[in-house]
Amino acid sequence: MSELIEQALRQRLQRHQGAGLWVVDENLARSQQHPLPSGLDLLTNRYDLLPGLAACGPVQFSDFDFSSWVHGTLDQAYYRVSKEKAVVHHVINQLSLRLKPGGRLWLLGGKQEGIKTYFTKARERLGEGGLHKLGKGDFVAELCRQGALGEPLDDQRYAELRELELGGERFVSKPGLFGWDKIDQGSAWLIASLDEVWQRLAVARPRVLDLGCGYGYLSVHCARRAVDSVTATDNNAAALAACARNLGACGVGHQVVAADAGDAVTGRFDLVICNPPFHQGFAVEGELTDRFLRAAAGHLEANGQAAFVVNRFVPLERKAAALFGEIDTFADNGRFKLVRLARPR
Numbered sequence: 001m002s003e004l005i006e007q008a009l010r011q012r013l014q015r016h017q018g019a020g021l022w023v024v025d026e027n028l029a030r031s032q033q034h035p036l037p038s039g040l041d042l043l044t045n046r047y048d049l050l051p052g053l054a055a056c057g058p059v060q061f062s063d064f065d066f067s068s069w070v071h072g073t074l075d076q077a078y079y080r081v082s083k084e085k086a087v088v089h090h091v092i093n094q095l096s097l098r099l100k101p102g103g104r105l106w107l108l109g110g111k112q113e114g115i116k117t118y119f120t121k122a123r124e125r126l127g128e129g130g131l132h133k134l135g136k137g138d139f140v141a142e143l144c145r146q147g148a149l150g151e152p153l154d155d156q157r158y159a160e161l162r163e164l165e166l167g168g169e170r171f172v173s174k175p176g177l178f179g180w181d182k183i184d185q186g187s188a189w190l191i192a193s194l195d196e197v198w199q200r201l202a203v204a205r206p207r208v209l210d211l212g213c214g215y216g217y218l219s220v221h222c223a224r225r226a227v228d229s230v231t232a233t234d235n236n237a238a239a240l241a242a243c244a245r246n247l248g249a250c251g252v253g254h255q256v257v258a259a260d261a262g263d264a265v266t267g268r269f270d271l272v273i274c275n276p277p278f279h280q281g282f283a284v285e286g287e288l289t290d291r292f293l294r295a296a297a298g299h300l301e302a303n304g305q306a307a308f309v310v311n312r313f314v315p316l317e318r319k320a321a322a323l324f325g326e327i328d329t330f331a332d333n334g335r336f337k338l339v340r341l342a343r344p345r
Contacts, residue, residue, distance in 0.1 A: 004134040005108045009080060012106050012140075016040050018075030021098070023064070023091050024049060025082040026236075041069070045176070047235040048260035061258070063176075063237035064158075066094040074098045081109035081118055086175035088114075090158035092122050099126070099145040111137040119143070125150045161242055166217075172245045173215040176238045178277065183217060186336045187275045190309040191221045193331060193338055197271070198225065200340065202303040206270035209233070209299055211262050211292050216243035218273050220250060229253035231269070235260050261288070262295030272296040272306040276314075290319055297323040297344040306341040 013022065016037045024044040035056055036042075042059040043066070044050065053059040060068060064087065077095040081088050095105055107122060109115035116131065119141040123129040127146025133139055161172040166183050173180045190197075205228040210219040213232035223230045230252060232243050237258070244256040257265050276292040289310070296306040306324075310316050316339050317327050325343035332338075 002110065002136070002138050004136060004138045005080060005110070005140075008134055008138075008140045009078065009106075009108055013037070013040070013078060016076055016078075019073055020076040020078070021069060021074055021095070023077070023079040023095070024053060025080065025087070027080060027082070045237040047237070047258045047264075061237060063241055064091060064094070066098060069098045071097050072100050074103050075100060076104045076106070078106045079108070081107060081113055081115060082176070083113070084175045085114065086156040086158045088118055089121075089153035089155035092118070092125065093152045093155055096122075096125050096145065096149055096152075101145055101147050103145050105129075105141075105143040105145070107141040107143065109139065111139065115139045115141065121153050125153060161245055171215060171217070171220070171242075173242050174238055177215055177236060177242065180215065180238075180242075184214075184275060186309040186311070187217050189331075189333065189336055190218065190273065190275065190307060190338060193307075194221065194225070196330065197273075197305075197307045197340070200305060201270060202301075203228075203270050206304075207231070207267075209262070209265065209269040209272045209296075211272060211274040211295055212277055213243045213256070214239050216246040218275065219243060219254070220246050222271070222273065223247060223250040223252045223254065227252060228270075229255075231255050231257060231265060231267075233257040233259040233262050233265050261291035262299060265295070265299060267299070268301045268304070269299055270301050270304045272300055272304070273308075274306065275309045289314055289316065293320050293323055293341075296341065300341075300344045302344070304342070304344075308339045308341065309336055310339065311335070312337045 020040040022042045026046050040057055042053050045064055119131045122143050126143045129143030131139055131141045161174050163172055205226050207228045208222045208230045210232040213219050213234045219230050219232040234240055240256050247254040259265050274292050276289045320327050320341055324341040328340040329337050330340055
């Protein structure tokens with residue numbers, strides 16, 4: 001989050017009065033997490049933010065489910081816009097319904113993130129508002145509900161999972177997930193190499209852990225093989241819902257766990273698969289790879305193995321050296337590399 005947006009949001013949160021709701025997506029700066037005025041609830045779709053947000057005030061984790069807040073009861077609402085348009089439209093629609101007449105909605109974001117367009121649409125929905133420049137292309141919009149609401153913004157039925165045909169296969173997914181409507185090329189390459197991965201397993205029916213499952217592409221392909229069970233984990237509420245539906249259609253034992261880089265997963269596994277995200281919020285976050293490596297080492301059976309696919313510029317082998325006794329880069333196509341890790345230290 002830009003420093004100007006962070007400062008503007010903090011100022012408005014600290015001046016809050018009445019019944020309010022702060023909607024938090026992945027772009028929250030850790031420095032935003034501090035005690036907040038009474039009467040202000042928090043809603044986030046990110047499990048990794050829960051510990052810090054719980055110290056700020058009452059917080060709920062969901063795929064932006066607003067059903068706990070009654071229509072027409074909020075005095076103020078705050079939202080730093082998300083990256084996905086359908087998510088932003090959904091949140092604006094839901095907050096509009098829950099504001100009292102005269103209630104205020106604060107939207108914050110950058111010009112390149114579409115804040116001007118979001119402001120225009122939100123003003124048509126709510127009835128009144130102003131847009132204030134913070135500097136360097138960052139803006140804060142103040143909107144006020146004027147009685148009857150205008151037409152809702154097109155949120156592409158955000159609350160619903162939708163069926164997609166991807167690579168000739170059927171999956172459910174939804175906006176708000178990274179690459180929600182496509183097959184990640186790295187994941188596809190890992191799946192194409194699963195025979196080689198399976199040949200090195202010490203057991204015939206492995207217990208599989210998918211770290212950072214997304215909508216479940218890797219999990220589903222593993223579940224279609226001879227497995228004992230599949231456990232999938234992610235920190236995004238929409239990903240968990242989609243993955244649970246996709247795995248449920250496979251007819252194998254499975255569980256889907258909300259976790260921050262696997263921290264809430266229990267047990268050990270014969271195979272850990274991972275296509276680690278290297279983007280967090282709007283910035284590249286190299287430390288994420290370290291955390292996924294630590295999770296893999298901590299959850300791997302002594303004779304198990306982990307299979308990672310990463311962009312070839314990620315120094316996974318160096319990062320893994322302190323955690324694994326066996327590191328094998330068994331494929332490199334010039335863009336991605338496949339790394340097998342075994343014998344956790």
